[in-house]
Amino acid sequence: MNAPSTPSAGRPTTEPAPKSPGFAAEFKDAVTFRAFGLVLGGLLVQLAFVLSYVGAFHSPTPHRIPVAVVAPQQAAAKIVAQLNALDGNPVKATTASSTAEARDWVMTRRTDAAFVFNAQGTEDTLLVASAGGPSVSQTATQIAQKIEASEKRRISVTDIRPPNPGDGRGMTSFYLVLGWVIGGYLTATIMGMAAGSRPANRQRTLIRLGALVLYAVVSGVAGAIIVGPVFDSLSGHFWALSAIGALVVMASAATALALQTLLGLLGTGLVILLFVVLGNPSSGGVYPAPLLPPFWSAIGQALPPGAGTTLVRNTAYFSGHATAGALWVLSAYAVGGAVLAWGASWWRERRAAEAGQGTATPAASAATA
Known part of the structure; x- marks a missing residue:
């Protein structure tokens, strides 16, 4: 009777390959709770960034732009009341005693603009300092032009402090x-x-x-x-x-x-x-x-x-x-x-x-x- 065959001494024995982990285990190992938290935090910062910038810049609307008004006493009171009664309160008007004082208020940043009424003519003057923010100067100019047109008057804009070249x-x-x-x-x-x-x-x-x-x-x-x-x-x-x-x-x-x-x-x-x-x-x-x-x-x-x-x-x-x-x-x-x-x-x-x-x-x- 023949003896049972045995594996050759020189032939390596074959062992079963280790079982690979499933997808769920790999996913759990790759995406830890800490990693998930960091990704979520990054997403929240990203959304906050978009929300903040779009929220701030999507529709710039003037609100209480400080404006000095120079005019004879009775006219000054009327102009200040008219400006402060505009819908949405785009400006906050204050009476200045003279053009020099109004100019000083603009240059010391007490006001962003100054409206100088010409009692002897139909052309008034708006003093602005666009170096303090061109968008505010432009908005103040647009508001003044709209008001002047309704009064059949004209406005001349003088930029007393523009930005450097x-x-x-x-x-x-x-x-x-x-x-x-x-x-x-x-x-x-x-x-x-x-x-x-x-x-x-x-x-x-x-x-x-x-x-x-x-x-x-x-x-x-x-x-x-x-x-x-x-x-x-x-x-x-x-x-x-x-x-x-x-x-x-x-x-x-x-x-x-x-x-x-x-x-x-x-x-x-x-x-x-x-x-x-x-x-x-x-x-x-x-x-x-x-x-x-x-x-x-x-x-x-x-x-x-x-x-x-x-x-x-x-x-x-x-x-x-x-x-x-x-x-x-x-x-x-x-x-x-x-x-x-x-x-x-x-x-x-x-x-x-x-x-x-x-x-x-x-x-x-x-x-x-």
């Missing part, structure tokens, strides 16, 4: 501040995400703040060089713009560092929401506050893009008038952000120390037993 439509201030704000929070974010960086403690936070101060100074000077000597857009205010740039960058960077130290990745999203999604369309760079919807008009000057745009524009064109509020806002973000960042790092250190003590105590008890 290198500043096109007066948008340089906005784009300069936009670059400073983005640079500030991006640099703070990169420092936090750099390879090998550890969670910020108090010492590391102080080092990062020091580095951000240096970056802010360099960024401010570089921006002033670009809009001054390079393109001649906002020339004649080099050191003032350099200082403003350093303040704007530090306000953005310190706030970003604080929110990221306190909230991590969520803090980065909050920075983008505040500075880009809400801050840019409400800044007054494209449409000044009197042309924006109420929500955007209300928040614009409380955020760094709006405060920075006002500070740059009024420094370059209006001798620094009406800039105190913007200076306070930017200083609050810069100083408050630095203090909050340091406080958040101290709080994280304290929590870590308490957690370490909590785990060490049971281990010590077990060793003693």
Whole structure:
């Protein structure tokens, strides 16, 4: 009888191939809950971006544009009442005692325009300063032309402070501040995400703040060089713009560092929401506050893009008038952000120390037993 055959010693045995995981398992492994949360967060930021920009810019409507009125006493009262009674309240008229005073109000940003009534003729004058926002000057002109036509009169428009030749439509201030704000929070974010960086403690936070101060100074000077000597857009205010740039960058960077130290990745999203999604369309760079919807008009000057745009524009064109509020806002973000960042790092250190003590105590008890 033949013996049962056995596998050849040199022939490898064949083992069954491992079973591949199903689609559901692969999907669960590839799309984690954290990844889903990040994608959802990105979608929400994207939709908020579209909503904010379209909401702010889709239908610019004048609301209470400040206008000075110069006319004989009885005529002035009638004109002011007529302007303030217009449907939708497009202007807020106030009587000025003379053309010189009205002109001064425009140049100090107390009003955006001045209507000068000619009692001896049929042609009146509208004084505007389009460097403060061409869209507002154009809107004020359109309103005046409509009213004058209804009264069988004519209007002559005098632009007493137009933008510089290198500043096109007066948008340089906005784009300069936009670059400073983005640079500030991006640099703070990169420092936090750099390879090998550890969670910020108090010492590391102080080092990062020091580095951000240096970056802010360099960024401010570089921006002033670009809009001054390079393109001649906002020339004649080099050191003032350099200082403003350093303040704007530090306000953005310190706030970003604080929110990221306190909230991590969520803090980065909050920075983008505040500075880009809400801050840019409400800044007054494209449409000044009197042309924006109420929500955007209300928040614009409380955020760094709006405060920075006002500070740059009024420094370059209006001798620094009406800039105190913007200076306070930017200083609050810069100083408050630095203090909050340091406080958040101290709080994280304290929590870590308490957690370490909590785990060490049971281990010590077990060793003693």
